[in-house]
Amino acid sequence: MIFKIAFKNVLSAGIRTWLNTFIISITLTCIILIQGMNNGLLKELTTNRIAQEVGNGQIWHRNYDPFDPLTLDISHDVISPGISKAVKRREAIPILMVAGSAYPQGRIFPAILKGIPPDQDILKLPFDQLNGNSPKGTIPAMIGKGMAKRSNLSQGDVITVRWRNSLGAFNAADLTIVKVFDSKVPAMDQGQIWLQLEKLQEMNLSPNHATIIISSRPVDELESSPEWIHQTVDDLLADTYQLVKNKSVGAGVFYLILIFLAMIAIFDTQALSIFKRRKEIGTLMALGMTNRAIVFTFTIEGLLYGFFAALLTVAYGGPLFWYLQTRGYDIPVSGEQYGIAISEHLYPDFSLGLILGTLIIVMLLLTIVSYLPARKITHLQPFEALRGKWS
Amino acid sequence: MEPVIAVSNLDKTFPVANEDFFALQNIDLQFAPGEFSGIVGPSGSGKTTLLNIMGSLDKATNGKVYFMGDEITSLSAKESAQLRSRKIGFIFQTYNLLPVYTVYENLELPLILLGMSTADKKQAIMESLEWVGLTDKVNSKPAQLSGGQCQRVAIARAMVKKPTVILADEPTANLDSENSHIILKTMKKINDASGSTFIFSTHDDKVIGYLKRKITLVDGGIQQDETF
Numbered sequence: 001m002i003f004k005i006a007f008k009n010v011l012s013a014g015i016r017t018w019l020n021t022f023i024i025s026i027t028l029t030c031i032i033l034i035q036g037m038n039n040g041l042l043k044e045l046t047t048n049r050i051a052q053e054v055g056n057g058q059i060w061h062r063n064y065d066p067f068d069p070l071t072l073d074i075s076h077d078v079i080s081p082g083i084s085k086a087v088k089r090r091e092a093i094p095i096l097m098v099a100g101s102a103y104p105q106g107r108i109f110p111a112i113l114k115g116i117p118p119d120q121d122i123l124k125l126p127f128d129q130l131n132g133n134s135p136k137g138t139i140p141a142m143i144g145k146g147m148a149k150r151s152n153l154s155q156g157d158v159i160t161v162r163w164r165n166s167l168g169a170f171n172a173a174d175l176t177i178v179k180v181f182d183s184k185v186p187a188m189d190q191g192q193i194w195l196q197l198e199k200l201q202e203m204n205l206s207p208n209h210a211t212i213i214i215s216s217r218p219v220d221e222l223e224s225s226p227e228w229i230h231q232t233v234d235d236l237l238a239d240t241y242q243l244v245k246n247k248s249v250g251a252g253v254f255y256l257i258l259i260f261l262a263m264i265a266i267f268d269t270q271a272l273s274i275f276k277r278r279k280e281i282g283t284l285m286a287l288g289m290t291n292r293a294i295v296f297t298f299t300i301e302g303l304l305y306g307f308f309a310a311l312l313t314v315a316y317g318g319p320l321f322w323y324l325q326t327r328g329y330d331i332p333v334s335g336e337q338y339g340i341a342i343s344e345h346l347y348p349d350f351s352l353g354l355i356l357g358t359l360i361i362v363m364l365l366l367t368i369v370s371y372l373p374a375r376k377i378t379h380l381q382p383f384e385a386l387r388g389k390w391s
Numbered sequence: 392m393e394p395v396i397a398v399s400n401l402d403k404t405f406p407v408a409n410e411d412f413f414a415l416q417n418i419d420l421q422f423a424p425g426e427f428s429g430i431v432g433p434s435g436s437g438k439t440t441l442l443n444i445m446g447s448l449d450k451a452t453n454g455k456v457y458f459m460g461d462e463i464t465s466l467s468a469k470e471s472a473q474l475r476s477r478k479i480g481f482i483f484q485t486y487n488l489l490p491v492y493t494v495y496e497n498l499e500l501p502l503i504l505l506g507m508s509t510a511d512k513k514q515a516i517m518e519s520l521e522w523v524g525l526t527d528k529v530n531s532k533p534a535q536l537s538g539g540q541c542q543r544v545a546i547a548r549a550m551v552k553k554p555t556v557i558l559a560d561e562p563t564a565n566l567d568s569e570n571s572h573i574i575l576k577t578m579k580k581i582n583d584a585s586g587s588t589f590i591f592s593t594h595d596d597k598v599i600g601y602l603k604r605k606i607t608l609v610d611g612g613i614q615q616d617e618t619f
Contacts, residue, residue, distance in 0.1 A: 001503040012491035283487040286448060287548075288476020288504045290469050382448040382471075383440075386483070 002293060006300035010308075013273070017305065020265055024309035024362065027262040029317040031358050032350060034251045036321065040348035042244040044184075046237055051124040052185045055093075057219025058231045059083065060212050064097075066187075069112060072099045073164070076209040082223030083213055091217050093120040094210030096200050100163035102193060104151045111193050113163060115200030122216045125188065126181055130196045134176035139199055141175035144189025148180045155180050161193065166206045173203065259362065263369045270302050271373040281377060282385030295374045302370020306363050321350040393460055394421040395556055395588045396445050401454030403440055403611075411452075414440045415611045418454070422556075422590060427582045428604035429591035437611040438592035439560055445590065446479050446558045447471040459555065476504045480549030480587075482559035486541040488533040494520070494544050495529045498551045505552055519547035522584075523577055539570030543577060550581055556588045563595050575601045 010017050050056075064075040079087065079094055086092040096115040101108055116123075118130040127142065134140040138158055148154060155177055162172040175193065183189045201207050215222055219230050234241075274281070284294055328347040377385075401418040404411035415437045422428060430438045443449035445456060447463050448471075455464050463474060475481075480501075488497050498516040507515070520526045523543035533541055542562060549557050559578070563571035579601055582589050591598055599605060607615040 001500075005500075008491045008496075279485075279487065280489060283483075283489065284500075285472065286446070286475060286481045286483075286487075287501045288472050288474075290472040292469075381450075383443040386448065386487070 002297045002300060006297050006304055010301050010304045016269055020269055020305045021308040021312055023265050024262045024306055025312040027258040028309060028313040028358060028362055030258055031255050032317065032355055035354055036348035036350040038244060038248055038251060039354065040346055043349050044346055045240045048184045049237060049240060052183050053187050054233055054236045055122050055214040056217055057215050057233050058212050058236060059219060059222060059228045060231055062227055062229055064211050069099045072097050076206060076211045077227060078208045079210050080223055080225055086222055092213050092215045092222060093117055093122050094197060095212050095214065096197060096209055097211040098163050098200060098204050100161050103160040104153050109151060111191055113161060113200055114192055114194050115197035116194060117197045122214055125183055126179060127194065129179035132178045134178055138174045138176040139195060140178040142179045142181055142194040143177055144181055144183045144192065146189040147192060153177055165204045259365060263365055266302055266305055266366060267369045267373060270298060270370050274298060274373055278385050278388045282382055285382035285385055291378045291380065295377050298374035299367060299370045302366055303363065306366040310359055324348050325350050392423055395424050395459060396422045397457040399455045402452045403444065404452045413611050418613060422588055424588055425586045426604055427579065427589045427602060429593050429598060429602040430606045430608055431593055431599055432608035433594060436608045438608055442558050442560055442592045446481060447474050478555045480554040480557040482545050482549045482557060482562045484561035484564045486545045488541055488544055490533050493530050493532055497544060498548050501548060501552045515551050519551040522581055523547045538566055539573060542566060542574050546577060554587060556590065558590050560592045563598055571597045
């Protein structure tokens with residue numbers, strides 16, 4: 001009965017009902033949309049980095065500092081027997097890093113030479129192309145699209161590189177770019193030249209050496225030693241999580257403003273409605289309805305706005321969410337320019353949990369703001385309500 | 392015969408400028424089953440206040456009110472609501488019909504509160520509407536009815552649950568002479584047929600002409616209690 005009364009009252013409120021419904025619906029849509037885009041961004045960032053850079057965790061040489069190329073000379077060592085076994089089982093791949101310089105077409109820029117086993121299948125990048133042929137006297141090498149664009153290099157170009165080997169002697173070699181690969185992960189692209197691991201070990205006079213090991217199994221399962229430091233997926237993605245978290249904080253402020261405005265609208269509607277309907281409240285009391293049931297009726301009325309808003313959101317937001325999730329959307333600038341692993345085309349992630357979670361939170365808030373003005377009724381005397389007065 | 396309502400030594404005061412103003416003072420009354428009586432008096436004499444206290448819509452300051460022998464002055468809000476729901480029908484000067492409901496739904500509301508089945512509700516509603524001659528308006532909304540028709544719907548709503556007592560507060564105040572007589576004849580007919588006790592609060596001579604008992608209230612006290 002209470003639902004029927006509330007439903008009729010809400011419908012009879014006409015334009016006020018539809019305005020409130022529309023405001024809450026816009027709030028719901030915006031929250032779900034922005035949250036979905038953030039989730040999509042996080043998914044894109046983490047998926048790309050796990051597939052192309054992080055694997056299932058890494059082991060770093062204790063001197064390795066990804067932000068200091070000058071330490072690379074002292075950041076490699078012979079792989080321990082335990083890790084060697086994992087490499088042989090194809091559960092881990094060693095990567096050697098050597099600081100050097102590249103001389104494309106008479107220019108010079110710093111580069112990190114990275115050696116990787118071409119037949120690895122942990123990172124989803126086409127390093128098998130390093131097994132391809134190159135002109136005699138040159139070494140096959142791969143670079144990413146971003147690097148190719150900045151250095152004005154393309155597939156088939158020959159480039160001279162210079163490095164200082166583990167004995168401290170400078171050496172140089174010509175490389176042929178056998179493949180320009182497409183990676184959304186800047187750490188695999190910017191300033192990187194990829195070679196066969198064995199070739200780089202030979203060039204650097206450091207056989208069986210590696211700087212980092214990328215694991216296909218949870219990194220904790222690999223042998224640990226004081227020389228090698230385990231980095232879990234969460235450790236390696238901490239900066240990505242932080243980036244999205246910072247973005248979420250900004251979005252959170254936006255949600256709060258939206259929710260606040262929507263709740264103010266509902267509170268105002270409820271307060272006005274209760275004030276205008278004092279006589280009706282008195283009549284319901286005279287007919288035998290308890291104060292508590294009347295409060296409940298008004299609270300349900302507020303919740304019905306949320307229910308209608310949810311239906312409206314599904315009606316127009318549903319197709320929008322579906323379209324964006326399946327077709328994605330273009331972002332105006334490439335994430336590579338900002339050093340983040342993001343493509344120019346993003347797919348938001350609108351999970352059922354996100355949609356239901358948002359609805360539940362908004363409904364809970366609606367219950368509170370609908371109840372707050374209605375609770376005055378609990379102290380109202382029937383004869384006062386019939387006279388249109390508050391005690 | 393046990394009175395339907397008995398009022399014993401009842402006072403009602405309101406605070407006015409730090410002093411207690413006596414709206415009702417030392418009221419002793421008894422209403423027998425099937426009475427068609429009225430509390431009459433000028434504005435401000437305390438008629439509506441007395442009616443509200445007898446209908447458990449308001450509390451007395453002192454004294455006691457008994458309904459079918461049970462004291463109701465100390466009932467909780469919930470118990471008062473239950474008493475009103477089961478035993479008392481109200482008719483108001485301004486009809487107090489819920490505007491968003493049809494006539495049928497307005498009459499259905501008190502029956503829903505009683506937890507009546509759909510079939511029983513329908514039968515009771517149609518019977519009530521027959522008494523007031525409005526079966527053809529069952530799907531109309533109050534805004535589509537005249538004042539007289541609205542008050543007849545209010546009467547039907549008050550009697551649909553077959554209450555022991557119907558309390559009518561100035562039921563003809565908003566009606567013209569013709570409609571007032573229609574309403575009063577309808578209520579008299581119901582009173583004769585159902586045996587429900589009718590207690591009016593009024594200063595309308597038309598109403599007074601129909602009463603079998605007239606209790607005159609002046610300045611919160613009973614001045615006269617006449618039976619015709």
